[in-house]
Amino acid sequence: MKTKKLTLTAIFIALNVVLSSIIVIPLGPIKAAPIQHLINxxxxxxxxPWFGLAQAFISSILRMIFGTGSFFAFPGSMIGVLLASGFYYYRKHLxxxxxxxxxxxxxxxSxxxxxxxxxxxLSDLAIKPLMTAFIVSSMIGAIISYIILMVLKRKGILKRYI
Structure with missing residues (x-):
């Protein structure tokens, strides 16, 4: 079971780093990536939550190294994946x-x-544009991931992995 989770986490990191370079919402020093939220x-x-947290942390580091992310990726992605996991495990609903x-x-x-x-x-960073960029980016990624998960569920693929 752990090997499967490690393998999936590595795949998610790779997808995140590669695809986050394609779709980015720039707002000053912030580079919001809907793919990060989809992967979360x-x-x-x-x-x-724990493998997800590792994915968010490693992906954020790699995105910073490759110039497709910023320091702002850390709090957003890590809190997002923990809350997504918590909400999912509490309600068991995609x-x-x-x-x-x-x-x-x-x-x-944000x-x-x-x-x-x-x-x-960056003391002049305004919270409203920051929050707007993060909300829009996370909504785009969350909606796409929900659609993907519903397709996998309808085809019976999802139950083999969870």
Whole structure:
């Protein structure tokens, strides 16, 4: 079971890093990537909170190294995947994983970025545009992942993995 989760986590990291370079919502120093949120919801369902957290952390580091992410990826993605996992495991409903991602990244993660911006010397970073970018990005990713998960569920593929 652990080998399956490790393998899926590695695949999710690879997909995240590659696909996040294609679709990015830039807002000043922030590079919001809907793919990160899509992957977070998939991780919440397939591998759970701890492997999902590892995926978010490693993906954020790699995206920063490759220039497709920023320091702001850490609080958003990590809180998002934890809340998505928590909501999913509490209700066992795919939609709740998507809702957890939007609340975790879009609202809580964007608020957590404000102190990070101050630390980085970006004191003029406005919370409303930041939160808007995070909410829009997380909603796009969450909706796409929910559609993917529903297709997998209808085809009977999902129950083999969860």
């Amino acid at each position: 919801v998939l991780c919440a369902v397939f591998v759970g 939609f709740m994983a998507a809702v957890g991602e939007v609340i975790g990244t879009g609202i809580i993660g 608020i957590m970025c404000v102190p990070l911006a101050w630390i980085l010397g």
